[in-house]
Amino acid sequence: MATYTGLFDALGLRDWCDSEKKPSLLSLRSLKGEEAAWYEFPFPSLDNLHSACNAVPQTRDMTAGLEAGFLAVRPAMRTVLDPLTQPLSWALDSALVVFTATPWWALVPIICFLCYRVARSASVTLLVAVFMAFFLFTDHYTYAMQTLAIIFVCTLICVAVGVPIGILMSKSDTTQRVITPILDMLQTLPTFVYLIPLIFLFKITEPKLYGMAIILYAIVPVVRLTNLGIRLVDQSVIEAAHAYGLSSRQRLLGVEIPLALPNIMAGVNQTIMMSLAMVVIASLVSAPGLGTLVLDGINNLRLGVGFVAGFAIVLLAILLDRVSKSALDRINSAQAQLK
């Protein structure tokens, strides 16, 4: 007899309890026919209450209910989200094509040139060239370019969406109060947990599945730092902008964003690094690139494959970090003089 049987009897709920004849998931102990010892006084959890009264649902009923609920709203969510996120699939697909179909002798110089334009540093450009040579030499080039293509698209979208959200947050304390917990949640949610609802929402073969996972995970720092950067702009300068009749648009574009740029760029750097972290995990849901090699290494216990792919990811991370950092440093040193 279960611990709480007496309780339900005393409350006169026996009839209600027995009205449900649901098959229950039996615990190991009840299968063995053991009774709980007196000192083990079990906590009135859903499962324990269920063993005394059938009408109380078990914990697995709760998770099953949650799943059923999610499945019920899924068609409606798909109708809205599918067309909305379709451009993401297109962008990812075309970026992957561009990055992999362009011959290496064209793409590598282009990448080196772009890195030079962004970083304005010969040593960083040289580093990029050496890393590219390593990818080519070890035949990891195509994988690395796929990863790079995904990061490129996702970072662009993160900035395009995250900066305006950050601006809205900086303009209104209410917006900030609403969005901050969402950002906290996105940042702390284990990365695998992200994937679960997305797998339900999108087809696993669709690029937007991993695209969404990466964007949701990586957008946080650019939003936070845009908000912070704009809030930190010297209030006396903002007051002067008001006093000279700048419209809110003129203030934003002419004063706030330029002065918040060091912080925004720091956010972009973080966003890039976080997309790289996520793109590896996203290989679980069919994201191409270096992550698939790591996954292959784990699944098939191919140590060498996983190891070299992991090393290539580190190189890619260093590359992206150095290029975006030196762009940030350039802006910082320009602004440091201004203070």
Add this chain to the structure above:
Amino acid sequence: MTETQQQGKSRRQPEADRNVKISVRNLYKIFGDQPEDMVELVKSGVSKSDLLEQYQHVLGLHDINIEMMDGEITVIMGLSGSGKSTLIRHLNRLIEPTTGEVILDGQDVLKLPEAELLEVRRKRMSMVFQKFALFPHRTVAENAALSLEVRGDDLAEQQAEAEYWLERLGLSGFEDSYPHQLSGGMQQRVGIARALCAHSEVMLLDEAFSALDPIIRSQMQDLLLELQRELHKTIVFITHDLDEALKLADHLVILKDGYVIQQGEPQEILLNPCDPYIEQFVSDINRARVLRVRSVMKPLQGDVHPDAITVDPDVNLEQVIESVSGDTSKHFVVVQDDQPIGLLSMHEIVVAMVPRKASLEILDA
């Protein structure tokens, strides 16, 4: 003529030409959660400290009424916390009042819709700040041309205008520098150039010179007076420094704890302080340098002393004493436009220089 004489003459306008440019009427500012509800309480006589203790509201400004004349310098003086910076920010509505009116040329600034308010700020009122508040990411010339850019003027015009005013303020050659590359005094001159570029009739200066060294500050005051002689703008100047206030003011307003405790012609306030607070203020200044002959002379009656020396009504007492090397037996006749208008003796000068009781009382206490 000395510098001071010139200033005195050109700044004073005939009475008939004086028009009210900005009129502040019954202005109240209360900080807190329900400021509107507090206005009646304050009007019914609840004091600043009671308002804070019992109702958790801060009385910023209490029933401010000031008329600022066209082409004159109105100086608002008070110590920190007196509400002077709050008051000046009501004029261009950087701060919204709780109740009251700010009439600019017959138009209530506080009732203007957003678009017209922006127009007022762009074209009719410019402001100079204590901490300069230049845009750090723009060059000196771009800073100076700010108001023109905001209005959408032609780029070449912007540059020409900025260059003209920067040159007037002795900043030629710095057009392409950034503000951080300049000294404090130079940065504030950029701030003034920015205000002048706007061609606004009204200039608001919020403790514009307070952050500068004494010598630079004095130079900037002279510069402002020199520009004012030429431009005749309506200037509202905020300061906590009485010497500065007396040097610049055509109309002096003394603010304490959000109340206007005395306003009028500076000489008048100096000679007839109406409040112990002002007496205390006034006691510390060099009266000989501030008081002018016009304010202390006696009306013309009886015979003019045979050896009387001619003096101008707008020179200060220090200059008069200096001119006779401190000889206490001298008599003077005050002459303006070749007409004698008053008499003055060395004895009266000495009497005028004695501060009204305050100093001694303070010493005794």
